[in-house]
Amino acid sequence: MTTIAFDEQREQRVAGIIEGLKHKPGALLPILHGIQDSEGYVPESSVVMIAAELNLSRAEVHGVISFYHHFRTTPPGRHIVQICAAEACQARGARQLEAYAQERLGVEYHQTTADREITLEKVFCLGNCACGPSVRVDDEIVARVSNERFDQLVNELTTQSLEVK
Missing domain, CATH: 3.40.30.10 (Glutaredoxin)
Structure with missing residues (x-):
């Protein structure tokens, strides 16, 4: 139960970040930075949300995430x-x-x-x-x-x- 509530809260935070930045030119990088700053990493579920909002394929979003070493796809250590x-x-x-x-x-x-x-x-x-x-x-x-x-x-x-x- 707690995991579901946490996942819903995370999705709401991610959706807010995407909504707030999606209209900027070159929005993908600011969105990825915003999500990682908020969550500590870029969760897989956010890739789908980003792709849909920016009219990109998931592969395009993954390509940017994997190109830049700064982005993490798993939660970091303490x-x-x-x-x-x-x-x-x-x-x-x-x-x-x-x-x-x-x-x-x-x-x-x-x-x-x-x-x-x-x-x-x-x-x-x-x-x-x-x-x-x-x-x-x-x-x-x-x-x-x-x-x-x-x-x-x-x-x-x-x-x-x-x-x-």
């Missing part, structure tokens, strides 16, 4: 950890940090840990080039992240999650 993969951060060790983070968390990019706590994502520039490698944890940018600092960040996240539960 925390989003993004590692900068731009050239400046790569020059300062981001590739090694990427490999370490994936091994430490047991996930690849755009996947979520089994406990649903952390989603790992790759981004291309956090605007912190002189202090790489940089990581964004939720909305906080952290500079000069070593493997040890990454462990500290993950431990802080999991400790916070245990305190909340």
